[in-house]
Amino acid sequence: xxxxxxxxxxxxxxxxxxxxxxxxxxxxxxxxxxxxxxxxxxxxxxxxxxxxxxxxxxxxxxxxxxxxxxxxxxxxxxxxxxxxxxxxxxxxxxxxxxxxxxxxxxxxxxxxxxxxxxxxxxxxxxxxxxxxxxxxxxxxxxxxxxxxxxxxxxxxxxxxxxxxxxxxxxxxxxxxxxxxxxxxxxxxxxxxxxxxxxxxxxxxxxxxxxxxxxxxxxxxxxxxxxxxxxxxxxxxxxxxxxxxxxxxxxxxxxxxxxxxxxxxxxxxxxxxxxxxxxxxxxxxxxxxxxxxxxxxxxxxxxxxxxxxxxxxxxxxxxxxxxxxxxxxxxxxxxxxxxxxxxxxxxxxxxxxxxxxxxxxxxxxxxxxxxxxxxxxxxxxxxxxxxxxxxxxxx
Amino acid sequence: xxxxxxxxxxxxxxxxxxxxxxxxxxxxxxxxxxxxxxxxxxxxxxxxxxxxxxxxxxxxxxxxxxxxxxxxxxxxxxxxxxxxxxxxxxxxxxxxxxxxxxxxxxxxxxxxxxxxxxxxxxxxxxxxxxxxxxxxxxxxxxxxxxxxxxxxxxxxxxxxxxxxxxxxxxxxxxxxxxxxxxxxxxxxxxxxxxxxxxxxxxxxxxxxxxxxxxxxxxxxxxxxxxxxxxxxxxxxxxxxxxxxxxxxxxxxxxxxxxxxxxxxxxxxxxxxxxxxxxxxxxxxxxxxxxxxxxxxxxxxxxxxxxxxxxxxxxxxxxxxxxxxxxxxxxxxxxxxxxxxxxxxxxxxxxxxxxxxxxxxxxxxxxxxxxxxxxxxxxxxxxxxxxxxxxxxxxxxxxxxxxxxxxxxxxxxxx
Numbered sequence: 001x002x003x004x005x006x007x008x009x010x011x012x013x014x015x016x017x018x019x020x021x022x023x024x025x026x027x028x029x030x031x032x033x034x035x036x037x038x039x040x041x042x043x044x045x046x047x048x049x050x051x052x053x054x055x056x057x058x059x060x061x062x063x064x065x066x067x068x069x070x071x072x073x074x075x076x077x078x079x080x081x082x083x084x085x086x087x088x089x090x091x092x093x094x095x096x097x098x099x100x101x102x103x104x105x106x107x108x109x110x111x112x113x114x115x116x117x118x119x120x121x122x123x124x125x126x127x128x129x130x131x132x133x134x135x136x137x138x139x140x141x142x143x144x145x146x147x148x149x150x151x152x153x154x155x156x157x158x159x160x161x162x163x164x165x166x167x168x169x170x171x172x173x174x175x176x177x178x179x180x181x182x183x184x185x186x187x188x189x190x191x192x193x194x195x196x197x198x199x200x201x202x203x204x205x206x207x208x209x210x211x212x213x214x215x216x217x218x219x220x221x222x223x224x225x226x227x228x229x230x231x232x233x234x235x236x237x238x239x240x241x242x243x244x245x246x247x248x249x250x251x252x253x254x255x256x257x258x259x260x261x262x263x264x265x266x267x268x269x270x271x272x273x274x275x276x277x278x279x280x281x282x283x284x285x286x287x288x289x290x291x292x293x294x295x296x297x298x299x300x301x302x303x304x305x306x307x308x309x310x311x312x313x314x315x316x317x318x319x320x321x322x323x324x325x326x327x328x329x330x331x332x333x334x335x336x337x338x339x340x341x342x343x344x345x346x347x348x349x350x351x352x353x354x355x356x357x358x359x360x361x362x363x364x365x366x367x368x369x370x371x372x373x374x375x376x377x378x379x380x381x382x383x384x385x386x387x388x389x390x391x392x393x394x
Numbered sequence: 395x396x397x398x399x400x401x402x403x404x405x406x407x408x409x410x411x412x413x414x415x416x417x418x419x420x421x422x423x424x425x426x427x428x429x430x431x432x433x434x435x436x437x438x439x440x441x442x443x444x445x446x447x448x449x450x451x452x453x454x455x456x457x458x459x460x461x462x463x464x465x466x467x468x469x470x471x472x473x474x475x476x477x478x479x480x481x482x483x484x485x486x487x488x489x490x491x492x493x494x495x496x497x498x499x500x501x502x503x504x505x506x507x508x509x510x511x512x513x514x515x516x517x518x519x520x521x522x523x524x525x526x527x528x529x530x531x532x533x534x535x536x537x538x539x540x541x542x543x544x545x546x547x548x549x550x551x552x553x554x555x556x557x558x559x560x561x562x563x564x565x566x567x568x569x570x571x572x573x574x575x576x577x578x579x580x581x582x583x584x585x586x587x588x589x590x591x592x593x594x595x596x597x598x599x600x601x602x603x604x605x606x607x608x609x610x611x612x613x614x615x616x617x618x619x620x621x622x623x624x625x626x627x628x629x630x631x632x633x634x635x636x637x638x639x640x641x642x643x644x645x646x647x648x649x650x651x652x653x654x655x656x657x658x659x660x661x662x663x664x665x666x667x668x669x670x671x672x673x674x675x676x677x678x679x680x681x682x683x684x685x686x687x688x689x690x691x692x693x694x695x696x697x698x699x700x701x702x703x704x705x706x707x708x709x710x711x712x713x714x715x716x717x718x719x720x721x722x723x724x725x726x727x728x729x730x731x732x733x734x735x736x737x738x739x740x741x742x743x744x745x746x747x748x749x750x751x752x753x754x755x756x757x758x759x760x761x762x763x764x765x766x767x768x769x770x771x772x773x774x775x776x777x778x779x780x781x782x783x784x785x786x787x788x789x790x791x792x793x794x795x796x797x798x799x800x801x802x803x804x805x806x807x808x
Binding site: 120126150157170200214234243322 | 404459469470547548554558562569571573575576582590612634635639644723757764768
């Protein structure tokens with residue numbers, strides 16, 4: 001199986017998560033992604049022997065190229081002539097300092113599509129600011145808003161922003177490819193991770209701009225979700241929880257039956273959704289008295305069976321054993337020469353097996369040097385070993 | 395050629411049409427996936443939002459303009475449906491289904507978020523639609539996907555966030571797990587669906603064949619968890635809630651005079667200690683033993699306490715600027731109000747002006763996170779009113795006569 005992007009070649013300078021997550025999606029669907037690495041940079045999250053690296057770099061090839069060497073630039077230009085797409089997530093000056101900005105690269109490939117993913121974007125007063133996922137999540141409001149209250153910011157505790165920016169990156173590339181195929185023109189895409197986060201809280205930004213609302217974080221509560229009970233309720237066992245959301249009267253009656261409290265249906269405090277929302281604290285206490293005597297699974301299954309929104313709060317272990325994810329084959333095993341048997345999350349983009357490529361674990365450092373430099377670029381053995389000797393490749 | 399002259403050349407040769415100007419999309423989705431075709435519309439696709447007569451249920455979701463609770467004034471609907479045309483159509487009426495088939499004949503993409511099996515029951519399965527238009531691409535976004543033992547489970551954002559694994563790792567260890575703000579599971583699914591649609595369009599250009607995309611909210615969430623599954627499968631670590639600390643302690647949240655800063659206790663240690671020491675606030679952190687990263691990791695609580703006393707003497711924006719000058723990836727914890735005032739977003743023109751239905755009223759609207767080199771600007775059309783474009787779409791695009799529309803409206807098909 002070649003995958004539906006089998007004709008696409010991507011030169012990938014990106015590191016850590018946001019860029020690699022984007023090019024992983026392209027690789028999953030068969031694009032030939034050539035990851036440019038070097039001994040100096042293959043550390044930490046970029047260490048080819050690490051599980052983290054393996055997770056975000058499957059289905060890619062790895063070459064080594066020491067960009068600090070002047071001659072590396074010529075090799076990149078040669079690689080550009082045979083590439084459709086270049087992805088990088090350095091801070092804005094890096095590619096230009098190497099003499100490899102978009103204008104220069106289009107001399108090698110006229111219809112090149114290039115994405116520069118940076119924290120802040122390529123211009124503006126903050127363009128050189130250093131940013132990781134948590135940096136942009138803080139600037140973009142997600143940390144403030146995902147908290148119990150305004151005095152104790154909590155946030156997500158992982159780099160969700162990198163994943164969102166990675167998805168936007170792929171959307172930009174594929175849209176630019178559609179445009180290229182129609183018009184013959186390439187595209188330079190300046191993607192700001194900060195802005196990517198801001199798009200994820202759109203209604204809150206409109207509410208603030210138009211209504212001058214001072215939005216306060218309220219944990220799982222929201223004035224905008226027309227449901228009560230609505231929340232995360234403690235269940236039997238250590239750190240076990242189940243979420244429940246009751247939107248209409250039929251669901252409410254079902255919950256009363258399932259929980260063994262048919263008398264709640266007649267309780268005037270809970271007679272309508274508006275009343276249930278008004279008395280949500282009393283209601284939450286009653287619900288939790290019921291849930292805390294039952295397992296999360298039982299609460300979830302009994303409510304779902306009765307047509308009520310309910311979902312247990314699943315840990316990594318629960319996810320790995322989730323019957324729905326298992327039935328759909330969500331987790332994918334791949335053998336790795338150093339890590340042994342590995343498992344990672346599959347693609348949530350499902351359109352039939354034949355759309356995906358035959359998957360391969362992440363590459364070892366420089367594993368594809370010979371293929372890329374000799375077969376694709378057509379360097380002679382002598383040129384190749386001379387580059388290796390000079391430390392440019394290697 | 396520099397970027398500016400290049401832009402002019404593109405504009406001259408191919409006009410200013412959007413990247414997806416030739417793509418026609420029908421959006422039947424509620425709040426679970428309306429963001430998907432919003433992105434396509436922002437990229438220039440022709441998107442028709444098809445709502446049931448009276449309006450889609452997502453119009454009841456707040457916040458509302460002037461807090462009105464009016465179905466034409468849901469800001470959430472406005473945001474997720476900008477740059478789309480709007481028509482009404484009742485799929486449960488025979489005539490409605492005939493119109494649906496006509497719409498599909500002329501479309502490239504259908505986005506829908508009905509429960510699995512709903513369209514099949516109406517005789518509008520993907521197979522049926524492919525029969526009408528073999529090139530059609532249909533994206534179905536549901537809680538758990540089209541198959542599997544839980545395909546019939548009900549899902550809202552809260553339930554998908556719980557079953558998708560996001561909530562378990564977010565929040566304080568002593569408090570209940572916390573859901574990410576807003577409707578992140580819907581947005582994650584919409585982003586994945588958008589990628590899938592563009593992939594399917596690319597394959598179709600080669601094969602002529604459409605595709606049925608099956609996107610699950612649960613899987614979309616589970617794909618955004620970064621370290622969580624990697625550590626479980628590799629180290630058998632079950633990640634837990636850690637309050638405001640990043641999973642690997644790389645970031646923590648500390649108080650300032652007038653807000654909070656997200657700060658890195660490990661990056662550039664010597665520079666950081668110098669900063670504190672110059673102000674006489676380093677306490678014992680100047681001791682040799684703190685240079686050892688492992689020691690710092692083991693005694694992080696003390697380190698954070700000392701840092702917190704220092705950060706409290708600063709205004710948050712001053713500390714943000716100071717940290718960034720030292721190349722530290724620090725950031726203030728900004729609220730939406732502060733985002734609206736961001737000089738960076740302003741300089742990049744992230745917010746665009748949309749005209750509103752009320753004359754003279756302009757809305758400042760968040761755009762896409764891209765700047766494209768072709769002279770392409772995002773269209774700025776507000777979300778449609780209920781059935782606003784019925785005439786344009788049904789009469790001008792599909793060729794119905796006025797009297798047909800009157801009849802269809804009378805029998806509540808549109």
